Amino acid sequence: MIQRKLGEWLAYLEQLHPLVIDMSLERSQQVVARLGLGGQSTPRVITVTGTNGKGSTCAFVASLLQAQGLKVGVYTSPHLLRYNERVHLDGIEATDEQLCEAFAALDVGRREISLTYFEMGTLAAFWLFKRAQLDVVILEVGFGGRLDTVNLMDADLALVTSIGIDHSDYLGNTRESVSYEKAGIFRYGKPVLCGDPDPPQPLLDKVHELDCQFFLRGREFDFNISGKHWQWRGRNVRGQAVELHNLPLLNLPMENAALALQAYSLLDLAWNAGQIAATLQAVRVVGRLDRRVLEWQGRYLSLLLDVGHNQHAAEYLAQRLSLTSLAGRRLAVFGLLADKDLNGVVAPLLDHVQTWAVAPLNTLRCRPATELEIVLQTLGASVESYTSVTAALEAQCMAATAEDEILLFGSFYCVAEALEWLAKRFTQKTDSING
Numbered sequence: 001m002i003q004r005k006l007g008e009w010l011a012y013l014e015q016l017h018p019l020v021i022d023m024s025l026e027r028s029q030q031v032v033a034r035l036g037l038g039g040q041s042t043p044r045v046i047t048v049t050g051t052n053g054k055g056s057t058c059a060f061v062a063s064l065l066q067a068q069g070l071k072v073g074v075y076t077s078p079h080l081l082r083y084n085e086r087v088h089l090d091g092i093e094a095t096d097e098q099l100c101e102a103f104a105a106l107d108v109g110r111r112e113i114s115l116t117y118f119e120m121g122t123l124a125a126f127w128l129f130k131r132a133q134l135d136v137v138i139l140e141v142g143f144g145g146r147l148d149t150v151n152l153m154d155a156d157l158a159l160v161t162s163i164g165i166d167h168s169d170y171l172g173n174t175r176e177s178v179s180y181e182k183a184g185i186f187r188y189g190k191p192v193l194c195g196d197p198d199p200p201q202p203l204l205d206k207v208h209e210l211d212c213q214f215f216l217r218g219r220e221f222d223f224n225i226s227g228k229h230w231q232w233r234g235r236n237v238r239g240q241a242v243e244l245h246n247l248p249l250l251n252l253p254m255e256n257a258a259l260a261l262q263a264y265s266l267l268d269l270a271w272n273a274g275q276i277a278a279t280l281q282a283v284r285v286v287g288r289l290d291r292r293v294l295e296w297q298g299r300y301l302s303l304l305l306d307v308g309h310n311q312h313a314a315e316y317l318a319q320r321l322s323l324t325s326l327a328g329r330r331l332a333v334f335g336l337l338a339d340k341d342l343n344g345v346v347a348p349l350l351d352h353v354q355t356w357a358v359a360p361l362n363t364l365r366c367r368p369a370t371e372l373e374i375v376l377q378t379l380g381a382s383v384e385s386y387t388s389v390t391a392a393l394e395a396q397c398m399a400a401t402a403e404d405e406i407l408l409f410g411s412f413y414c415v416a417e418a419l420e421w422l423a424k425r426f427t428q429k430t431d432s433i434n435g
Contacts, residue, residue, distance in 0.1 A: 006083065013117045016115055020117070021116065021118070023147040031110045046156065050160050051310065053161035053259075055076055056256045056285050058076055062074050062091075063279050070269075073125075073138070074140075076140040080286060080412060087128060118142055144178075146183070156187075160182055178200075179203040182203065183202060188210045189212065190210075192213070193263055197217045223255065223258040230250075232247065232257075232261055234258075234261060235262070244273055251281075252283060290304070299401070299402050305418060308345075309410055309412070311345060311347075311348070313345075314348045314349055326404075327403040330404065330405050331353070332406075332409070333414070334346070334409060335361040338365055347379070352407075358386070360387070362388075362389075370385060388417070389421075390417060390418075
């Protein structure tokens with residue numbers, strides 16, 4: 001067996017298959033069968049799909065379950081700085097050694113079958129989960145659902161966070177086509193939880209076809225915000241009403257916490273309001289409404305990182321910014337992939353940002369900075385382009401005062417470059433946005 005370090009394995013995986021994305025399950029299904037990775041390898045499988053909010057929903061559900069002493073495996077994507085971020089075993093990132101062992105086993109088991117980088121990574125997570133003797137596995141869909149590799153594992157609970165337009169080349173350019181793909185993770189007779197209060201008809205049709213118990217936000221469960229607190233109501237596994245009152249506002253979207261609470265209530269676990277509130281309050285997700293304070297040339301600056309990269313995410317970010325009191329200006333650092341809706345992403349934030357610094361991302365899929373600059377100028381924004389996210393961020397740091405806020409958003413690539421810059425150059429204090 002070839003011995004490789006993790007970085008070498010990842011480079012090897014990138015050239016295994018001629019396509020970066022290959023929307024089919026047949027090849028992965030054959031490998032799953034050969035290695036005995038399919039079926040229901042744990043007592044509970046929770047699969048999470050949606051246009052936005054998947055990562056924070058997975059984090060909320062995992063934290064609630066771990067607070068009850070359950071051993072939980074979590075698979076998410078993409079990662080920001082280390083591939084290990086994608087796989088957590090009982091609350092701990094998979095080690096390089098564990099991942100290398102899984103990749104080696106898969107490489108032998110797949111034989112003549114070529115798999116994409118994502119497919120190999122997903123099956124590696126399955127391989128590790130099967131050996132970890134977990135109580136629950138939480139799987140985040142990469143995109144879509146029906147033809148995503150995580151769909152090879154049957155979901156006991158299927159969660160849909162939101163339904164918007166993204167990855168239109170693969171999922172179609174209507175909410176109806178997107179919802180059809182996301183509904184592909186549903187299983188006959190198993191509960192479906194939907195955080196989008198207005199799901200398109202194809203999703204409802206699939207619920208009916210598979211005779212799934214359906215929990216819809218705004219009907220079976222919901223939340224509301226009053227002042228500095230929020231309330232939640234839902235249904236437990238016996239159909240009884242359950243409620244939580246006077247919860248402190250969270251650092252992440254409350255609608256995703258509401259969806260996670262409904263999932264938790266169906267698992268028939270201990271219901272301690274104080275513990276639940278404290279658990280939710282402690283959840284953080286790097287790069288999502290992620291506030292940092294850094295020291296720059298003798299002054300402290302406020303930096304807000306967010307991986308939002310589509311219109312739905314930008315609208316939510318704008319909503320959160322509108323709740324934040326800011327004494328100075330907001331200075332944006334922005335980069336975007338070529339397949340994203342540029343106008344849809346920037347339009348919701350135009351009223352919240354005074355100056356823009358745009359830059360290319362460290363990937364061949366990036367949209368040129370000159371194109372970002374032209375579109376923003378056309379929309380009346382004050383904008384300058386730079387050669388890299390780092391250069392754009394440093395320029396905004398030079399321009400910012402202690403009363404200003406630097407908002408860095410538009411892509412996982414954008415946030416990842418900023419995090420690397422922070423880690424190398426500064427000692428920073430972390431906090432999370434609130435309000």
